[in-house]
Amino acid sequence: MDGSYLPQVRAQYEALPYPPRDPEEEGQRLLPTWLDSLPMINHYCFAGQQDFGHGWRVLVAGGGTGDATIYLAEQLRSTDAEIVHLDLSAASIAIARRRAEIRGLGNIRWLQESLLELPRLELGEFDYINCSGVLHHLPDPDAGLRALLGVLAADGAIGMMVYATYGRTGVYQMQELLRRINGGWERIGQCLDNARQVLAALPPTNWFARGEQLISDHRRGDAGIYDLLLHSQDRSYTVEELYAWLHDAHGLHIEFSDVGRGRAPYLPDLVLAPRQPPFLDAVARLPPREQQAIAELLGGTLVTHSFYLCRGARVAPYGDPEYVPFFCHEPVTGPELSAIIHRSREVPFVMRHSHTGISTPLDVGRFGKFILKYIDGRRSFAEIFALVRGEEKFRRSPPDDATLFADFAPLYRFLNAIERMLLTRCRA
Structure with missing residues (x-):
């Protein structure tokens, strides 16, 4: 492994494994890692059509003490998936292995190597690669990215985190x-x-x-x-620097999702909500890349950038009646949210989301609360819309799918922007 990493970095993680974890606490809780939620990976990287079967392969590159590895392995426990945990620190791997042993996880392969050695390891291709908090500690982050891309399947995806400037x-x-x-x-x-x-x-x-x-x-x-x-090796990135590196130089599609907040910190109107100053109209006409760069500067709260990388956009499409909408990350249900809107006397309705701290006026449309009422994570939009058309007040002039999709779009945009509503073609 000589030359593939800074000796100080390896010495640090041997002496101080990171993040600090006590394996004996493993029986008390499962620590989720935001980007590694399978429903999110499916929505943003596989157009909602991935069932995670058929020998799905995962690489956790720079897995440290095992948070991402354990979370992915638990979610994939009942499948034939394989997770490869790669890290340069023996001390960190020992902690991660003990955590897996306590959980009885047998779908993990352990390798003490630098990710820069991937070309010689002949591990095959991976459908998903987690690389969180690693590339910004390399002398040449682009060399690390090239090593990852070399083992990424053609239709695979990377979940990545780097520091934000x-x-x-x-x-x-x-x-x-x-x-x-x-x-x-x-x-x-x-x-x-x-x-x-x-x-x-x-x-x-x-x-x-x-x-x-x-x-x-x-x-x-x-x-x-x-x-x-x-830390002896630490660099950070702005939104524009990430686009120049990942999109312009490598042709990769970027989907940001900040931990707990989703895309909200990258959307100027949600950064400033509930205030909506007139200049936002001009900002909204800029390319998404420029809007995201503006949002980063407006908010000032992004200390890391978390995002998915794919060779081309593969986000589950809004507007297809065969897709199933579902809630995630919080226990709220469609009927509960429908009831909140129904009881509200505010015009416009103000969505107050306690977990992200966002309060924003939303156009809930004529049909929004009725659509929400039938979202249960199993019904497709086609089935939901049929139920809405069956409501007594809409039977005489039933709305078509296009009308219902357009009416629900503002609600969906907000709920999806904070990662509380996603789409799938694979039914629960």
Whole structure:
């Protein structure tokens, strides 16, 4: 593995496996990883038509202590899928393996290697690759991407996370500060001690202190402090830099989805909601790429960029009556949301979403609450629309599919933008 990674990076993760996990807690909870939700992968990468059978293959490249590997393996437990967990740290792999043993997961293969060695490992092709928080720690991130693309199936997808520049402004000032304070120190323990002293003494005017509500890693013990503030190899990206690298240079389609918030932080109208200043009309006419770059600067809260990469757009299409709409990430049901809209006296209706903190006026249309009432995760739009047309008040002049899709579009756009409504062709 010589030359395929920085020796300091390997030393860090051998001494401080990341993220810090206690395998003995595995029986108490399953930790989900946002991008690795199979319903989301299906919606954004396989047009809602993937059943995850027939020898589906997954690579977790830079799997660390196993969060993504365990979550994917649990979801795929009853299939013939194979998950390959690849990481350069023996200490991290040991933690991940123990977690899998406690869960009784036998569908994982373990490899201690750098992802840059993928061309010589002859692992075959993968349908899905998770690479979260890895490429930004390589001396040449593009070399890492090329290695991943070399083992990605033609119709496969990558779920990736890299650091975001603007939201980590204070982080990079702290990294520079600690480099100056630590000087020639190389011992991990001494560098950590200095970092803890600095964190305890920061004045409120410091940029890291001002933006500390955006960052939590330094509260996760020594491994978190070191990974956030003392890492030897760390770079970040803006939206425009990601498009230049991934789309312009490699022809890849990008679908952003921030953890817990979906595409909302990349949509200017939702970043500013409920305020809708007039300049948004002009922004809405710009290409999506430019709108997303504007949203990143407007919001300032993106500390990472999480996204899917595919060779061409393969998002499940809204407007096809054969697709099944379903709710995800929250226990809300269609009838419950329908009842909320029905009881509201606000004009326009204001959607208040507590988990994302977004409140925005929405056009719920004439039929929106009736469509929601019949969404159960099993019925297709065709079946839902037939039930809506059967409502007594619509029988005399039943709306056609095109009318119903157009009427429901604003509600769907919002619910899909925050990843609470997705589409599939595979019924539950």
